[in-house]
Amino acid sequence: MEQNKIRPAEGKLGILCVGLGAVSSTFIAGTLMIRKGMGKPVGSITQMAKIRVGRGNDAQYKHVSEIVSMPSLDDLVFGAWDILPDNAFESAMHAEVLRDRDIYPVKGELEKIVPMKGVYDQDYVKAIDGTWTKDTSLSRWELMEQVREDIRRFKQEQGCSRVVVIWAASTEIYIPRDEEVHDSLDAFETAMKADDRKHIAPSMCYAYAAMSEGAPFIMGAPNTCIDIPAMWQYAEKTGTPIAGKDFKTGQTMMKTVLSAAFRTRMLGVNGWFSTNILGNRDGLVLDVPENFKTKEVSKLGVIDTILKKDEYPDLYGDIFHKVRINYYPPRNDDKEGWDNIDIFGWMGYPMQIKVDFLCKDSILAAPLLLDLALLGDLALRAGRSGMQTWLSFYLKSPMHDDGHEPVHDLFQQYTILKNAIREMGGYEADEEID
Amino acid sequence: MEQNKIRPAEGKLGILCVGLGAVSSTFIAGTLMIRKGMGKPVGSITQMAKIRVGRGNDAQYKHVSEIVSMPSLDDLVFGAWDILPDNAFESAMHAEVLRDRDIYPVKGELEKIVPMKGVYDQDYVKAIDGTWTKDTSLSRWELMEQVREDIRRFKQEQGCSRVVVIWAASTEIYIPRDEEVHDSLDAFETAMKADDRKHIAPSMCYAYAAMSEGAPFIMGAPNTCIDIPAMWQYAEKTGTPIAGKDFKTGQTMMKTVLSAAFRTRMLGVNGWFSTNILGNRDGLVLDVPENFKTKEVSKLGVIDTILKKDEYPDLYGDIFHKVRINYYPPRNDDKEGWDNIDIFGWMGYPMQIKVDFLCKDSILAAPLLLDLALLGDLALRAGRSGMQTWLSFYLKSPMHDDGHEPVHDLFQQYTILKNAIREMGGYEADEEID
Amino acid sequence: MEQNKIRPAEGKLGILCVGLGAVSSTFIAGTLMIRKGMGKPVGSITQMAKIRVGRGNDAQYKHVSEIVSMPSLDDLVFGAWDILPDNAFESAMHAEVLRDRDIYPVKGELEKIVPMKGVYDQDYVKAIDGTWTKDTSLSRWELMEQVREDIRRFKQEQGCSRVVVIWAASTEIYIPRDEEVHDSLDAFETAMKADDRKHIAPSMCYAYAAMSEGAPFIMGAPNTCIDIPAMWQYAEKTGTPIAGKDFKTGQTMMKTVLSAAFRTRMLGVNGWFSTNILGNRDGLVLDVPENFKTKEVSKLGVIDTILKKDEYPDLYGDIFHKVRINYYPPRNDDKEGWDNIDIFGWMGYPMQIKVDFLCKDSILAAPLLLDLALLGDLALRAGRSGMQTWLSFYLKSPMHDDGHEPVHDLFQQYTILKNAIREMGGYEADEEID
Amino acid sequence: MEQNKIRPAEGKLGILCVGLGAVSSTFIAGTLMIRKGMGKPVGSITQMAKIRVGRGNDAQYKHVSEIVSMPSLDDLVFGAWDILPDNAFESAMHAEVLRDRDIYPVKGELEKIVPMKGVYDQDYVKAIDGTWTKDTSLSRWELMEQVREDIRRFKQEQGCSRVVVIWAASTEIYIPRDEEVHDSLDAFETAMKADDRKHIAPSMCYAYAAMSEGAPFIMGAPNTCIDIPAMWQYAEKTGTPIAGKDFKTGQTMMKTVLSAAFRTRMLGVNGWFSTNILGNRDGLVLDVPENFKTKEVSKLGVIDTILKKDEYPDLYGDIFHKVRINYYPPRNDDKEGWDNIDIFGWMGYPMQIKVDFLCKDSILAAPLLLDLALLGDLALRAGRSGMQTWLSFYLKSPMHDDGHEPVHDLFQQYTILKNAIREMGGYEADEEID
DSSP states (O other): OOGGGSOOOOSEEEEEEEOOSHHHHHHHHHHHHHHTTSSOOTTOHHHHOEEEESOGGGOEEEEHHHHSOOOOGGGEEEEEEESSOOOHHHHHHHHTOSOGGGTGGGHHHHHTOOOEEBOOOTTTOTTOOOSSBSOTTSOHHHHHHHHHHHHHHHHHHHTEEEEEEEEOSOOOOOOOOOHHHHSSHHHHHHHHHTTOTTTOOHHHHHHHHHHHTTOOEEEOSSOOTTOSHHHHHHHHHHTOEEEESOBOOSHHHHHHHHHHHHHHTTOEEEEEEEEEEEOSHHHHHHTSHHHHHHHHHHHHSHHHHHHTTTTOHHHHSSOEEEEEEEEOGGGTTOOEEEEEEEEEOGGGOEEEEEEEEEOOHHHHHHHHHHHHHHHHHHHHHTTOOEEOGGGGGGBSSOOOOTTOOOOOOHHHHHHHHHHHHHHHTTOOOOSOOO | OOGGGSOOOOSEEEEEEEOOSHHHHHHHHHHHHHHTTSSOOTTOHHHHOEEEESOGGGOEEEEHHHHSOOOOGGGEEEEEEESSOOOHHHHHHHHTOSOGGGTGGGHHHHHTOOOEEBOOOTTTOTTOOOSSBSOTTSOHHHHHHHHHHHHHHHHHHHTEEEEEEEEOSOOOOOOOOOHHHHSSHHHHHHHHHTTOTTTOOHHHHHHHHHHHTTOOEEEOSSOOTTOSHHHHHHHHHHTOEEEESOBOOSHHHHHHHHHHHHHHHTOEEEEEEEEEEEOSHHHHHHTSHHHHHHHHHHHHSHHHHHHTTTTOHHHHSSOEEEEEEEEOGGGTTEEEEEEEEEEEOGGGOEEEEEEEEEEEHHHHHHHHHHHHHHHHHHHHHTTOOEEOGGGGGGBSSOOOOTTOOOOOOHHHHHHHHHHHHHHHTTOOOOSOOO | OOGGGSOOOOSEEEEEEEOOSHHHHHHHHHHHHHHTTSSOOTTOHHHHOEEEESOGGGOEEEEHHHHSOOOOGGGEEEEEEESSOOOHHHHHHHHTOSOGGGTGGGHHHHHTOOOEEBOOOGGGOTTOOOSSBSOTTSOHHHHHHHHHHHHHHHHHHHTEEEEEEEEOSOOOOOOOOOHHHHSSHHHHHHHHHTTOTTTOOHHHHHHHHHHHTTOOEEEOSSOOTTOSHHHHHHHHHHTOEEEESOBOOSHHHHHHHHHHHHHHTTOEEEEEEEEEEEOSHHHHHHTSHHHHHHHHHHHHSHHHHHHTTTTOHHHHSSOEEEEEEEEOGGGTTOOEEEEEEEEEOGGGOEEEEEEEEEOOHHHHHHHHHHHHHHHHHHHHHTTOOEEOGGGGGGBSSOOOOTTOOOOOOHHHHHHHHHHHHHHHTTOOOOSOOO | OOGGGSOOOOSEEEEEEEOOSHHHHHHHHHHHHHHTTSSOOTTOHHHHOEEEESOGGGOEEEEHHHHSOOOOGGGEEEEEEESSOOOHHHHHHHHTOSOGGGTGGGHHHHHTOOOEEBOOOTTTOTTOOOSSBSOTTSOHHHHHHHHHHHHHHHHHHHTEEEEEEEEOSOOOOOOOOOHHHHSSHHHHHHHHHTTOTTTOOHHHHHHHHHHHTTOOEEEOSSOOTTOSHHHHHHHHHHTOEEEESOBOOSHHHHHHHHHHHHHHTTOEEEEEEEEEEEOSHHHHHHTSHHHHHHHHHHHHSHHHHHHTTTTOHHHHSSOEEEEEEEEOGGGTTEEEEEEEEEEEOGGGOEEEEEEEEEEEHHHHHHHHHHHHHHHHHHHHHTTOOEEOGGGGGGBSSOOOOTTOOOOOOHHHHHHHHHHHHHHHTTOOOOSOOO
């Protein structure tokens, strides 16, 4: 057993959310309720799942916290930044995700979570007017320095031994990777100092600041923020874990399951049309084409990898795949994803599958925030710096370096996740994933 | 490499279908077209999939026939029994599954496939009047003897070195396992000779006859036919493989995928309502409550096993699961399965998924017949007698003996299938499946 | 203007609901809230619609209360019978249809509405155990006398000038019309006195009692209660209006709209499959085949009449129509109706329409109760006794005598409804409805 | 009886289709088959419906041809223009709407229908490369003259006594009404002569030419072509009927039915999301934003008029209505429209309706072409020149002059249609439509 290599989860763990909207407030209010025994952390692997360790006759099913040292929910402390001034209680009430009766019992605790002012550049989120922002005339480097200062202050005031930073804010406009600026740490830092607003997104200030303070950073939106070599280098240099991007919640999660099934059964696919309607702030932001572009790139890649189109050109060589997201205010946080899938079977005969997923965006995302924060911290304690590809299970567009293909199949991702936990717990990993 | 233990697939392989309706005629016509290069065997693992053998740097992806000796499609010969006299061409035209242009090029070959007279007992399929039957006054034992004679004659006339018998006929009424009759081979044979029509279904005559002739027997309907100890004993005694039951085609296949996804993601389930409309002979038969009962038992078990309700009572302890099948003639073979699934996430909040699967029953089933026939024959050549649990991938209600739980998760079933093929091919199997 | 023939709506109007479950409590709580200005009577024609009176240049759009004398919502007083003892507040809370915030402001008023003990015969609603019932050993006639006494007491205690009785309780088992018992008033009264429990349903005791007290009676369930000549005769004899049967709420309402559209466009129909899932008391009762039978008869008739199958045999002569209702507790009052409709167009080519209606049974029914009670009272004041076919707009299976066909087309029904109101208001009716 | 005012339908009627794609070829092939007795004109009012004439005891139900003089299908002759050279047989085969067996019996007749070269300007249909076009360097006026010449030649060669021109080609880009060019006939003719390509769409050349030759013109796409005062004036001047625009086939037809039902029942609406997937040429053209704009304007207006939002602001004052069309090649002509409708009932409680319409665009459109051509000709024979608002029943965006509101409610439109036919047949019209 080599678990002793992992630093134990002692002291308080601070979870700093970038964005204190529907997702973060549902996550925080829920966690507070759960630790009072007034709810269950449904959807959280770290809290509910049992993982097999050992094999054959030695096989045992254990909770994650029985395999590796994990903080209890009582050890968590919450903070946030936002570009609007609502505290966590106001935000939760405004989001209308949780019912009043699931918010009021922790009202006092929520009201104390007042966001720190956010880094704001309207060019990156055209649909929202920030009213609670850091000085927009400052350079990206200066803003980053302010975020570092925020982290240090939070850590000290709350008495945290460790901090994790997790992005749960809007999708920024699409920033294509620019080799000159994004491929080396030096060039990147130079650009920040030169306030190169075209190549340095606000989210990058948070990511760089978090790593500078030794805090793991998780990118929950499809922003390319940490999906560039400069950030990978900085993560290695600072010894901090990073993970991204884009929480895999509803429609894409289903996609990574269904396409795995089609390939397993050798059923062909010639069309996949996905449309979404949602009415929360996320929907509003994604209604702007430049922001949708970021999401679209994140959502489209999924199928081809799982289906192995190059191996099976007769089955998957010609798929018409289209993804649409529509801002639709009547629904608020109740997102609906409607998929039509055109498959074909024996002798090429066509069949259709329609999936209508009436989900709640924040309800699906909240347990992912909890798991990613806790597992990001675990990676830090295990000395695993840089890109955490084993967390791809939670992510729509898993990070991978230039030489590798990401794994999208939900079940293969789960095996990878379990293997990492097994290894950190001193157990043997399963050898193969397909 | 130990593949030499497997007898090579030399000579012709006869595939005898019990029932020459939509499923069988689609299977046969398709196979004939495919071997002319006029179609693809979409949905067939044995023809299209590539399976990893070896590990790490030694990993290779190979077709099944590259791993173990398999007959080519040109080696196949087809025959059938039915209780109606239509030949395979007439049956395919009447089924309206394949288009005329996918039947006519093999018209001549199909017309030569005239069914042998079937074993018929109207008490077992109330909705169909058999007009092409063996003498209904004969005892079950005598009927079985006639089926044996049919098999021998077919084998000789067609010059087959081996034969497989596969049930692709109607669902019979539900015959609960009777310990006195079904649990020992002796008692079972005695009952056949005594013409105990209440406990011996017509399908059992085929199964017993097949094994007597050394032919693997596959049960594609939910009939409990070979799901009893007497048959297991006879399979061991005769050294023949058997597999069943109920082809896993549309809705249940999706169920075994979606429920695996929910459990993987720790999302709770509190309701699952499945309704089907279909208008072919299968639908007509299942409209009779006693026949539906057989199907219902087969369809309902799936979820609980996959979700591990005992391990996760908070998530899966209280699921309301209902399955309905409706005879609906306007659709003919175009089956539609509509599922509504009530799931819950973080803090117990409810969400809904609706899946509408507009499928074609026979198109989904045809490649399963092909695979099961070829893999049943492979098992025979590999000396694997008795219950073939590794074929559960294809079956809605996989056979298992009294001491074991069946595996329903499609992806775990696939791993088991691949492992069996790896082993027969002289490769190492993957150790674990979850 | 001949409106003076109608007695003005002076004094209080008592509305007595048979059954104080989800539907009645939603109706009563809603009405109380609405008259406080805390909600809108959405779905109610009498409260919201404007009807054209006059023609051409004289056309005017007026609210119903501007055309005929109508009571204001402030004039209404509520009472109920039930076989369970919950008061209206408890019932509304238990139903979980309205949110707490839409019940609490009228909690005091609701608590005062305590049900009178109900007439109960378990043979008629097998799924419910009545615990708050009149003496079950009494004869039907004696029970009816007790109900009359209840009505008189309520009227006096509440100071009502008029009373309406409306059935909003369970569907009873199917009682086919028996010519000997149901076709003459004499035979019917004799059977009541002889306590003929097989032919006299509990609901008939309420209907007979209401008429005896001069109160209009509305049948909201599919019970054949007042759909028999004996009741028509008694209604004429007592000068009271009666109307039924079965509130037309969700799926059937849609059906009467869609089939009208198909016929208008001369699109053919060859199949209509309707399935429902619902989890309230109504669903529980309908899960019993004898009770479902009553509902099925009510639901199936709709299409043929609208489509005029005899006039258009090429289009509608061969429709496979199937209706299923499934008890599905996870949904409670949130009823879901899924319809698949197979239509055909030019040259007979098939197309499909699927309608998924996620509705709330009680939300759809509540305004129908309000309208039917008020319009039943209007009929009384207008001296219109007997069967009120002009109220068919609200009813799934409109009453009609032996010589007439019912009108099911929602838009034609609306014209008929408006015409009756126009006439009562002294305006000319439109002449034709198709 | 004043029917004698209508010129009888003597001699041959030429139907000239602009565009010989899926819609036109399905219409023509179908009509030829139907007149051979090999199919039914399902969806056609003129061929199948019976209309009531007379009232009360005098009421009779008659076919249209029994009320007014109508040509028989045998009197019809077909011609077409297109910008691709395929003849009607090739086009029908390529469209894959009708099965081979419904095309081959009229192959010879179809092959003789070779399109005349079309008026083409790629700026108006960016997605299609015309290869069979009139000289693109000619002015709009010269092109119009060529079309006139085409009509005269066709009429003479085919020996037609009358001709109707019907647009069944692509949606052009959106041309907003320009007061200076489009509001007077003089200005319009001047612009044509000056070859003002920005304001004069190719479709306008056909419309002007048709009227010049005394041929009724029908606009089946959403092009604003004849929806401008200049065209109304020219229609009056030439005494020719015109009608438009945009065939009301699938989703919009359903919308005009469902919204009528909601208003009738006083159910509120707060959101309506409509998405379409289709893969034929129409879909390809509409994938270009400028062309979609034309369609969107046509599709969005429908709801508000029917719901009378100004009369019922509480119910319909705030509807979020969005329409999306997606080019999706896997489906070809099999269009699918998915609607999600958010309605609300009693006390404002929300409910949802989802409608999935798997339709065939050309199958729905074909009978509309037949009816509009025959009824356009009827209008001509009845001396009804100018805008034919009574044909709105068939049109998504019915033409109306500046002082009037269009009627969208399908049932009201049908009453208007029937009234016009009644009047032309010498019967009294019904007075009111709501």
